Amino acid sequence: MREIHDAKTLTSFLDSATTLANVVLLNLDLREHATALRALDVRDGVLLGCELEPTDLADVVLRGALVFPRIEGLPYEPWRSALYTPDELFSGFSADDPCTYCDTLDARVYAHFRATGGADEAPMLEAFARRLHDHGITEALESLLAKHEQVVAFMGGHSMRRDDPAYLAVARMAAELAADGMLVATGGGPGAMEAANLGARFAKADDAELVSAVRMLAEAPLYKDRDWLAAAFRVRDTFRSVLAKSPTPTLGVPTFFYGHEPPNAFASWHAKYFANSVREEGLVSLATQGIVFAPGSAGTVQEIFQDACQNHYGTVRGMVSPMALFGVRHWTEKLPVLPVLAQLSRGTWEDRVVTSDDPRAIVEFLRAQGPRKLDRASWSYCGAFCRE
Known part of the structure; x- marks a missing residue:
């Protein structure tokens, strides 16, 4: 079905249309277009969250349109069709x-x-x-991803301090990969996620400017600090001209489930969800070019094994994507996930897993490997025992 989200497209459509069949009008003020709507055959048309006078609303319903009215009293727009900034x-x-x-x-x-x-x-x-x-949000996210063939994700702890050397290392890795033309995606939050979004925004700036920005941010090192968000806004203001000269897009995928942690101010867009399960699975799935797992805790461990499961069964487009674990001691001693990953990947996708303390090695691994097709068995229960 064709979807119409904006007033300009609506006006153009109404100028020549004779039917609303297989058309969805989404979150539009139709009160000034009531006469045009009365002239249309509205059967099999859909109006989602649109505004109409009561008599005009009754008219389109009686003539066969499917109407879902606006839901009032909410601080958010249920019929949203764009990502947040x-x-x-x-x-x-x-x-x-x-x-x-x-x-x-x-x-x-x-x-x-x-x-x-x-x-x-x-x-x-x-x-x-x-x-x-x-x-x-998912539809808007899919529209964005359709414009970016290579997506690399960064995951890691929300508690990573801005003055931790790993923060600058993550930012630098993200800057290099974004400079290669990859869309850098993160969970959209603080810590390692903020570092990656920040680095991507500075992809075409001098490294000295990125270092200076991180030093400014480190004045409020933790997301629980009173000036955490204010420091980010000061960095954006200080480096506004630098970022405007060569803007590099970068994506955050946060959630209101963890709403006590504000999203970071450096993503170009935020695909912010209510359902954390949808957000988690989607974030892992979109990173076809690979994922960098910076030091983190339970949430990052969960994401590692979500990604491992997708690789193991080839559930995302039948592909295996690279997994780069940054921080050897963290992932082999503090949270020893590497032995399990080694066992899972043995003989099928072990070439797509690396652990390193060297940011340069992580970047080169992601550049060299990329996604690989996984041979999947075509067996199905129906096909094995019954006619498909």
């Missing part, structure tokens, strides 16, 4: 007063999320609205 999520925030974050869209949606059940059972209408929202 940091400027939208943080609108109203001032670095001079970090408490202004509480008035931002990001904070208001999280407060509403908690007040309506959080990750537990939400009221039916709220649960429905969240799922509509997340579906729209």
